[in-house]
Amino acid sequence: MMRVLLVNMPWGSTDVPSLALGVLKRAVMNRVPEAEVEVMYANIDYVDWIQKHVDLGMEDYDFFAQQSFTEGNGDWVFSSALYDDPAWRRRQFDERMSGGKTDRQMALCHRLHELAPAFVAELAGRIADSAPDVVGFTSTFQQNVAALSVAKQIKRLRPEIVTIFGGASCDGPQGAALHRNFPFVDFVLRGEGEVAFPRFLIAVAGVGDFTAIPGLVWRDGTAASVANAMSARPLSPSEIVAPDYDDYFQRYASTVARTWADPRLVLESSRGCWWGEKHHCTFCGLNGSFMEFRSKSPKRFLEELIGLAERHQVLDVFMVDNILDMNYLTSVLPALAAADYDFRMFYEVKANLRRSQVQALADAGVVRVQAGIESLNSRVLSIMDKGVTGCQNVRTMRDAESIGVWVEWNYLYGFPGETTDDYASVIEQLPALHHLPPPGMVGRLAIERFSPYFDRPELGFAELRPHPQYSLIYDLPEAELFDLGYLFEAPPRGIDATVADRLAAAVAEWESAYPDSRLTQCDLGDHIALVNRRPAFDWTTLRVDDPVEMAALRLLDRPYRPAALARKLAVLEPTVTEGDVAELLGRWRGLGLTFADGGQVVLTAVHATNQKLRRVNRRVDDPVTPTPTSVLVGEPR
Numbered sequence: 001m002m003r004v005l006l007v008n009m010p011w012g013s014t015d016v017p018s019l020a021l022g023v024l025k026r027a028v029m030n031r032v033p034e035a036e037v038e039v040m041y042a043n044i045d046y047v048d049w050i051q052k053h054v055d056l057g058m059e060d061y062d063f064f065a066q067q068s069f070t071e072g073n074g075d076w077v078f079s080s081a082l083y084d085d086p087a088w089r090r091r092q093f094d095e096r097m098s099g100g101k102t103d104r105q106m107a108l109c110h111r112l113h114e115l116a117p118a119f120v121a122e123l124a125g126r127i128a129d130s131a132p133d134v135v136g137f138t139s140t141f142q143q144n145v146a147a148l149s150v151a152k153q154i155k156r157l158r159p160e161i162v163t164i165f166g167g168a169s170c171d172g173p174q175g176a177a178l179h180r181n182f183p184f185v186d187f188v189l190r191g192e193g194e195v196a197f198p199r200f201l202i203a204v205a206g207v208g209d210f211t212a213i214p215g216l217v218w219r220d221g222t223a224a225s226v227a228n229a230m231s232a233r234p235l236s237p238s239e240i241v242a243p244d245y246d247d248y249f250q251r252y253a254s255t256v257a258r259t260w261a262d263p264r265l266v267l268e269s270s271r272g273c274w275w276g277e278k279h280h281c282t283f284c285g286l287n288g289s290f291m292e293f294r295s296k297s298p299k300r301f302l303e304e305l306i307g308l309a310e311r312h313q314v315l316d317v318f319m320v321d322n323i324l325d326m327n328y329l330t331s332v333l334p335a336l337a338a339a340d341y342d343f344r345m346f347y348e349v350k351a352n353l354r355r356s357q358v359q360a361l362a363d364a365g366v367v368r369v370q371a372g373i374e375s376l377n378s379r380v381l382s383i384m385d386k387g388v389t390g391c392q393n394v395r396t397m398r399d400a401e402s403i404g405v406w407v408e409w410n411y412l413y414g415f416p417g418e419t420t421d422d423y424a425s426v427i428e429q430l431p432a433l434h435h436l437p438p439p440g441m442v443g444r445l446a447i448e449r450f451s452p453y454f455d456r457p458e459l460g461f462a463e464l465r466p467h468p469q470y471s472l473i474y475d476l477p478e479a480e481l482f483d484l485g486y487l488f489e490a491p492p493r494g495i496d497a498t499v500a501d502r503l504a505a506a507v508a509e510w511e512s513a514y515p516d517s518r519l520t521q522c523d524l525g526d527h528i529a530l531v532n533r534r535p536a537f538d539w540t541t542l543r544v545d546d547p548v549e550m551a552a553l554r555l556l557d558r559p560y561r562p563a564a565l566a567r568k569l570a571v572l573e574p575t576v577t578e579g580d581v582a583e584l585l586g587r588w589r590g591l592g593l594t595f596a597d598g599g600q601v602v603l604t605a606v607h608a609t610n611q612k613l614r615r616v617n618r619r620v621d622d623p624v625t626p627t628p629t630s631v632l633v634g635e636p637r
Contacts (some may be wrong), residue, residue: 001035002032002035002133002134002201002204003035003036003038003132003133004035004036004037004132004133005037005040005127005130005132005134005136006021006024006025006038006039006135006136006137006138007021007039007042007136007137007147007150008021009043009046009137009139009143009150010042010043010046010064010065010074010142010143010146011043011061011065011141011142011146012041012043012065012140014043014044014061014065014252014255014257014260015260015261015263015264016266017039017245017247017249017263017265018039018041018248019243019266020140020166020193021039021136021138022039022243022244022245022248023194023240023241023243024037024138024193025037025038025039025243026242026243026244027193027195027197027198028197030198031198035201038247039247040247041247041251041252042123042150044251044252046123047061047255047256047257048255048257049122050119051256053115054111056108057260058257060104060108061257063105064077064112065142069141069142070446070469070487071097071469072467072470072472072473073097073109073142074142074145074146075142075144075146075469075473076093076097076113076145076469076472077109077113077116077145077146078116078146078148079116079472079473079474080113080114080117081145081146081153082145082148082149082152084117086113086114086116086117087114088113089472090110090113097472116146116149120146120150121153123153124150124153125157127154127161128153128154128157128158128161131158131161133162133204134161134201135154135162135164136165136166137150137164137166138166138167139165139166139168140168140169141168141169143167144169145473147165148182148184151182151184151185152184154184156184162186162187162204163185163187164188164189165178165179165185165188165189166188166189166193166197169486170190171190171289171450172230172288172289173449174449174483174485175215175227176188176483178484179225179227180225181474181476181480181484183223186218187210187216187218189213189215189216190217190227190230190289191214191215191289191290192231192234192235194235194240195235195239196213196214196215196231200216210228211228214228214229214230214231215228215229215230215231216228234271234272234290234292234294235271235294236294237270237294237300240268242304242307243266243308245308245312249263249312262316263312263314263316264314264318265309265312265317265318266317266318266319266320267304267305267318267319267320268319268320268321269295269296269301269319269325269332270294270295270322270325271293271294271321271322272287272291272293272322273286273287273291273293273323274293274323274325275323275350276291276293276322276323277291277293279385279386280385280451280452281385281451282383282384282385282415282451282452282459283374283384283415283447283448284448285449285450285451285454286322286448288450289450293325298328298331298332302332302335302336305317305336305343306339309343315341315342315343315365316344317344317345318345318346319345319347319348323348323350323372324349329357333361333364334363336364337360337364337365342365343365344365344367345364345367345368346367346368346369347361347366347368347369348369348370348371348372349361349369349370349371349372350371350372350387350388351372351373351388351392351393351396352392352396353371355399355402355403358399358403359403361403361405362403362404362405366405367404367406368405368406368407369405369406371396371400371408371409372388372409373393373396373397373407373409374386374409374410374411374412375390375393375412375413376390376393376411376426376597377390377422377425377426377597378390378598379418379422380418383415383418384415385452389597389598389600390426390598390600391559391595391596391597391600391601392559394436394595394597395557395558395602397409397433397436397437398602398604399606401435401436401606402606402607402609407437408440409439410439410440410441410442410443411439411441411503411507412444413442413443414444414493414494414495414500415445415460415493415494416461416493416494417460417494418493418494420496420499422495423499423502424499425596426503426597427502427503429589429595429596430507430510431509431510431536431537431592432536432537433604434509434510434513434514434517434534434535435514435518435519435533435606438507438511438514442500442503444492444500446488446489447464447488447489448486448487448488454488460493461488463491464482464488464489464490465478465488465489465490466481466485466488467485467488469487470484470485517535518532519533519593519604519605519606520606520608521553521603521608522607522608523550526545527543527544527550528545528553529541529542529544530542530543530593530605532591532592537592539591542591547572547573548569548572551568552565552581553603555568555569556594556603557602558602559600560600560601561600561601562578563578565581565585566578566581569581585601592604593605
């Protein structure tokens with residue numbers, strides 16, 4: 001019997017199981033039933049191990065796992081183990097990376113860097129003693145160096161154990177570079193693994209041919225690295241299997257991390273991006289080699305979701321889909337709303353949803369969305385090829401706030417062709433939005449592999465170089481770092497530091513004001529009552545009872561151009577002119593009732609539904625789980 005051990009290394013999030021390894025375990029069980037397969041949550045083992053040496057809390061772990069992704073702190077921590085040097089490039093790290101970190105964060109970087117070799121030795125020893133035939137590592141972002149370190153030690157202890165890597169950090173050229181630069185990695189599997197990984201195991205057992213496995217990187221008889229072409233066809237929905245999470249929940253029940261947060265399920269209902277198939281957002285590298293959108297049938301997804309929720313008694317669900325299948329709005333979501341479950345779900349959506357669609361999300365138990373909002377200026381959004389306007393983004397935030405769905409978003413800048421004017425008007429109007437959720441972070445974009453900005457230098461970033469974090473972590477020439485890396489730098493484009501600082505300061509003011517700010521409307525038929533509690537505006541209540549003004553407020557539920565609004569209002573009152581509408585909109589803008597961008601205007605007041613009672617401190621009660629949809633340089637991810 002073949003024994004297969006799949007390993008989830010730091011800095012994988014501790015409060016969710018590994019979807020990738022859960023899927024691979026299920027695929028092996030289905031296709032190679034004679035194999036014994038286990039998932040080891042070494043990220044959780046690390047949390048328990050490190051407590052003996054360092055008082056590490058959830059916020060500390062998240063600093064490495066999520067907040068400092070673009071700085072590479074998590075990978076640097078384990079570089080000391082990879083290169084057998086507890087002081088590996090510490091001086092260079094301090095010179096380049098101390099800015100923006102607290103004293104505690106720097107001290108943690110140093111201490112964990114010193115301790116990493118001891119943890120790797122202990123973990124590798126345990127794995128070697130258990131003598132599996134194959135050890136597979138999943139690697140996404142900050143897991144790469146920890147996984148390499150353990151693989152290196154395993155091969156020292158038991159050279160006969162087969163090591164294989166896969167995951168987002170191994171896609172395309174990255175996987176080939178990893179294989180040729182680290183000889184203790186026997187194989188790398190690039191791309192989707194449900195079919196290829198079981199075929200690989202069969203080949204390891206001597207009943208198959210490595211050359212016939214798409215995406216596999218292996219060594220021939222001369223020890224040369226050979227990279228098989230990746231599959232040109234992504235898996236169909238029927239080939240995407242449901243995960244097996246039994247190993248995770250058994251392990252999580254006894255870890256100190258259990259006191260940090262309740263566990264969540266992580267699931268996928270689709271892969272790829274239907275918007276990206278038509279208009280690939282210029283900065284997004286999320287989908288790697290496969291953009292084609294594929295979605296599970298509503299019936300199948302509902303069975304998987306409810307089956308896992310019942311098996312593990314967990315209702316908090318993190319969906320990793322890059323974008324919601326719009327057909328789910330009339331199939332999956334109504335079914336969930338009608339079911340006898342109290343799910344709390346996260347989904348990624350496109351920011352052009354109508355209010356009724358946001359309501360459908362809420363009714364189904366979706367409490368948080370990443371709406372793909374990266375700017376509030378239509379011109380910059382056009383440069384991004386986002387397919388939405390600034391007013392649509394504000395409308396989505398307003399409707400979500402009305403209905404009780406938290407919107408996560410980031411404000412990006414640094415796009416080729418953007419100007420100071422694209423930001424000046426937005427910054428001026430931000431105080432009118434203080435009652436809506438502020439962006440989680442503000443920062444200059446980094447260039448992601450697989451994005452149009454990476455693949456098409458004519459878009460404005462022709463002089464790419466590997467992100468500086470990689471030279472602190474790996475002892476490799478720049479050409480190899482270029483192939484190994486996911487993030488890249490180029491001479492800055494777009495606005496300068498002065499404008500960027502103004503934007504950051506305005507957003508900081510927004511974040512400070514949000515918990516106590518309010519702008520609500522209550523339509524009572526014969527009049528509309530508005531209540532304001534925003535520090536930039538000194539009025540508190542406003543009664544609108546003029547029929548034309550009430551009609552204008554109701555129409556501005558969606559974005560309108562002033563001329564089109566005037567035509568609509570003239571049907572009600574023929575004497576209304578464009579000048580009258582311009583005067584009205586100017587007055588309302590002075591009161592902070594509207595947001596204007598790209599020639600459109602939209603109402604900013606949310607429907608009064610006791611929003612204040614629903615607000616929580618998200619940094620304490622509901623920590624954001626960012627996705628790399630919006631990767632920032634130096635972001636506190």
